[in-house]
Amino acid sequence: MQINAKTRSEFGKHNKPLRKQNSLPGVVMEKAKPSLPVTLGFVEFSKVYKDAGETALIDFALEGINFKVLISEVQLNPMSLKPIHAVFRKVDLKEKLTAQIPVEIVNEELNPLIKAGEAILLKLLSEITVEALPSDLPKEFIIDAVKLINIGDEIKVADLEYNRAKVEISEYNANEPVAKLDKVEEMKIExxxxxxxxxxxxxxxxxxxxxxxxxxxxxxxxxxxxxxxxxxxxxxxxx
The missing domain is CATH 1.20.5 (Single alpha-helices involved in coiled-coils or other helix-helix interfaces)
Structure with a gap:
């Protein structure tokens, strides 16, 4: 995945004309260096962001200079929910970094108790902090709802599937619940x-x-x- 960008000299309210031209303002952050204002194509960024999220490495081409980045933050329009500004983090491929990895739940519609309306799957952690080399970052942690069979069943940090030799989870106890199958309580008014x-x-x-x-x-x-x-x-x- 690649993003083509140009350096930017417009700031604040002067970014509005850029957005009208289907361009997106952003900045590139690098350790111990000033931030670098850039502009990039809105359509191109939207496609890359959809695939890469904030955990996949992106080839960043800036006026003949190429380097690797992660999308660090995306500011959205509160009404349209479309990106209006992006922050990129330039990374050293040989240096470990800390990142927030999202937790995603799949196959809820295939869980018998959820289908019957008897249970609900609670996501107790929406993201998990990990430490790894940029190229070893998992895109997401997947929780398969089908694996939770009985009311009260949990998926804990220790149950997550990832490369333990390359990715470290240190901020959470191994028994910390990530998701739980809970009973649906019906409110009866008598x-x-x-x-x-x-x-x-x-x-x-x-x-x-x-x-x-x-x-x-x-x-x-x-x-x-x-x-x-x-x-x-x-x-x-x-x-």
Whole structure:
């Protein structure tokens, strides 16, 4: 894969005309050196980025000078999601580097539990940091959903397939889960419906409520009479 580029002198708002000309502004980063502004073809970059991602080596041709780069970062238009700026990292093929390798899940539609709607595959790590020579970087870590058979089954870092002689994963414990087959929890909303009352039960309930109200009234009336009696007695004692 190759990208052809030219040095760029336009910056900031002056990059808008470049984009209208179907060109993409970018920069090349190199260790211990200033960044180098460049411009490249939008269509060419889009095709290369689709195949290479951020982990595959790319031949970078800059006005007669060729070197290897990795795509380090791509800025997207928030509305169209099309690239509007790219950052490339110039690499030394003999020097190990650190990179973020994406985790990809395949064959979810072939997993019996997922097909039946009984399970969901959770991706617990979206990318994994590795250290390797640029030419030895894996493009991605593939997780086959078919290999997860029972609810609770996990794919751990130790289960990932890669060249252990050339690629090192040091930031994660070997037992760190990368993906897990989890049960689908159905949210059931149960409404409590009171049983319908018969005519006799409804009448009895109304009568009981009425009787209770009469009792309450009588009780309050007696309390008032008692209170009045105590006041009258107090007045008589004073006399």
């Amino acid at each position: 409404e409590e419906i009171a049983p319908a009352l018969t005519e006799e039960e409804a009448l009895a309930k109304v009568t009981a409520t009425a009787e209770l109200s009469d009792e309450e009234k009588a009780k309050r009336e007696e309390e008032k009479k008692a209170e009045k009696g105590e006041k009258d007695k107090a007045k008589s004692d004073k006399k």
